[in-house]
Amino acid sequence: MNINDYYVAEYSCSQKEFHWDKLSASLERNKNSCLNGQKNDWIIIGIFKTIDEAITFNNEIKTKIKNVK
Numbered sequence: 683m684n685i686n687d688y689y690v691a692e693y694s695c696s697q698k699e700f701h702w703d704k705l706s707a708s709l710e711r712n713k714n715s716c717l718n719g720q721k722n723d724w725i726i727i728g729i730f731k732t733i734d735e736a737i738t739f740n741n742e743i744k745t746k747i748k749n750v751k
Contacts, residue, residue, distance in 0.1 A: 685709065689736040691728040691743075700744060702736040705729060 688705040701724070703711075708726060715722030727743070730736040 687731070689730045689733050690726045691730065691736045691739045692724045693727050695723040695725065700740040702733060702740060 685706045686704065690703055690705050690708045692701045692703060692708060693699070694701065708724070711724065712722055714720075728736065728739050730739065
C-alpha cells in the first residue's frame, strides 16, 4: 500500500466542515500538529482509493447530517 495512492474524507470539528485530501497530506498535517503542540481537530472519517469516492462519501454524509455540532 502506497499512502500516496489513497484519499481521505475528513471532518473539522472547529470549522464544522467536511473536506477531502490525500492520505499522505492528512497524515503529515496530523504529525506536524502533534510535533508542534498544535490542536488538530481534523478527523479522518474514511479512506478511499479515488478522490471521487471521498467526495461522494462527504456529500452523502452531509445530506444525512442536518446539524453537525
